[in-house]
Amino acid sequence: MDDLFPHTSALRLGYHREQVAEFFTQARQAYERPAGAAAELTPLDVRRASFDLKHRGYSTAAVDAALDRLEIAFATRARDSYVRLNGQDAWMQQLAIKAQVLYPRLRRPKGERFSHPSGLGHGYSARDVDLLIGRVTAFFDRGEPLSASDVRSATFGRASGSRAYEERVVDAFLARTIDILLGVGEG
Numbered sequence: 001m002d003d004l005f006p007h008t009s010a011l012r013l014g015y016h017r018e019q020v021a022e023f024f025t026q027a028r029q030a031y032e033r034p035a036g037a038a039a040e041l042t043p044l045d046v047r048r049a050s051f052d053l054k055h056r057g058y059s060t061a062a063v064d065a066a067l068d069r070l071e072i073a074f075a076t077r078a079r080d081s082y083v084r085l086n087g088q089d090a091w092m093q094q095l096a097i098k099a100q101v102l103y104p105r106l107r108r109p110k111g112e113r114f115s116h117p118s119g120l121g122h123g124y125s126a127r128d129v130d131l132l133i134g135r136v137t138a139f140f141d142r143g144e145p146l147s148a149s150d151v152r153s154a155t156f157g158r159a160s161g162s163r164a165y166e167e168r169v170v171d172a173f174l175a176r177t178i179d180i181l182l183g184v185g186e187g
Helices: 019-032 043-047 060-088 088-108 126-140 147-152 167-181
Strands: 013-015 053-055 122-125 158-160
Touching: 013 019, 013 060, 019 060, 043 060, 043 167, 060 088, 060 147, 060 167, 088 167, 122 126, 122 167, 126 147, 126 158, 126 167, 147 167
Parallel strands: none
Antiparallel strands: 013 053, 122 158
């Protein structure tokens, strides 16, 4: 159990080793069950996994990379299972419906795509988020390259007032975007 991932030093924080080991054990068991079985783990469950930080924990970069691969594996499995039962056209129609829900926000003017933090609150830099949203729009409109990894690894500066977007709203939008990208195989 102690050798799943590289450890951090006594001076650095890493993910709680027992929590990580427990999650990956559960994930392995879920993946070994037949697709569609009860208690199946979803890509969203993997994306939402979080662990406490401790000294001498597991390297956060190594665990996060493994979580990204695991999310792709579960997304691929879900897509393959759905296509086997319903066909590729039905899968693509389902993705198109999900994408249509995102589209109105893509058409809003820069700086107005998401709500702003209230009062003196801080959030993600609207400029930084709008740059990523431009890439999302280019993917949907022109098929320009964009992967779930590109969206996952995006970072945004902090801003306040009308120069900021509410973080939770942006995070929810990006999570839906990742689902679509994984659905078309853009891990």
